[in-house]
Amino acid sequence: MRVLLALSLLINLIFISWNYKRVSEIASRKVKEYANPDWETVSFRLQRDALLKRLPNHNNQVVIIGNSHVQYFEWAEACGNPNVKNRGIGSDxxxxxINRLPDVISDSTRTLIIxxxxxxxxxxxxxxxxxxxxVQLIRVAKSLQPSIKxxxxxxxxxxxxxxxxxxxxxxxxxxxxxxxxxxxxQNDAVYVDVFSKLGDENGLNEKYHPGDFLHLNADGYEVWLKELMPYLKQ
Incomplete structure (x- = not known):
């Protein structure tokens, strides 16, 4: 009887030890997944893309599309044109x-800002x-709406x-x-030089970023907005 009890306890201890190790391995992988910037970035981009695809595009007269620089600003309110649609996705x-252009360009789209x-x-x-x-991007946009700027x-x-x-x-x-x-x-598009207005070969002017040397602060967006205003108002 004692032998059986001891054997049972030994088996339980082995099982508990194996199970603990297995759970720890799974937990460790999950922590690494959630701590991985690429995993978070992909997840966020997919969620944001799914959301934007559900929005109507029949009144997208002016579309500004791109990455986090676009997403993080309230373009319509800042320029006073409610027909400006923000289609920025962080890390895009x-x-x-290019893949998203068919979802954002419609017959009513007059201007695409990239x-x-x-x-x-x-x-x-x-x-x-x-x-x-x-070049491919410009050509795809014009194939979807030939008169687009x-x-x-x-x-x-x-x-x-x-x-x-x-x-x-x-x-x-x-x-x-x-x-x-x-x-x-060469492809009947407009080029806007914001680079020279925000900094130089050494990086962003310290007045225009929040501390990460990459994104814009309020003053930086004010500079960019001024350059884009002629196209946002159309």
Whole structure:
């Protein structure tokens, strides 16, 4: 009897030990998943994209689309035009914007304002890749609405590095902006140089960012808004 009891206790201890180890492993993986910026970014982008797809597009006269720089500002209220639609998604990349164009452009869309590219460069994409994609973006937009005015913003300056490297983003941004300027010129689009208004090759002017050297504060948005106002009011 004692032998059976001891054996039973031993088996239970082994089971409890194995189960504890298994639960700990699962919990550890979950913590890593939730702490992983890429996982959080993908989840957020999918949720935001699903939300925007449910919004009507029949009155999208002016659409501003891009990444967090676009999303984090109240464009319609700031410019006084309720027909401006904010279609920014934090951390979005240029292919993501291209994929979303059919959902945001309608027969009523007169102006498409685009701000995208910094996340591609930060993830290791080349200026040449963005050059190819910005031309594709312009052409897709015009295929959806032939009379649309496409406005391409320069990528903002930053002193940040390419993720996982010591390579500065600034030279890549400057090269990409020159590609954007030429692409707009050659494809009947408009290029807006915000780069030189917000900073230089050393990054954003300290007056215009909240401390992360990447995003804009209220003063930074005021500068950008001034540059875009002629197109937001249309």
């Amino acid at each position: 990349v240029i292919q993501g914007v 701000e995208v590219g910094i996340n591609d460069l930060a993830k290791g994409k080349s200026p040449e890749y963005l050059n190819e994609k910005i 496409v406005v391409i913003n320069s990528i903002f300056p930053t002193s940040n590095l390419v993720q996982g490297t010591k390579q500065p983003l600034s030279p890549l941004i400057i090269k990409t902006n020159e590609f954007y300027r030429k692409a707009a010129e």
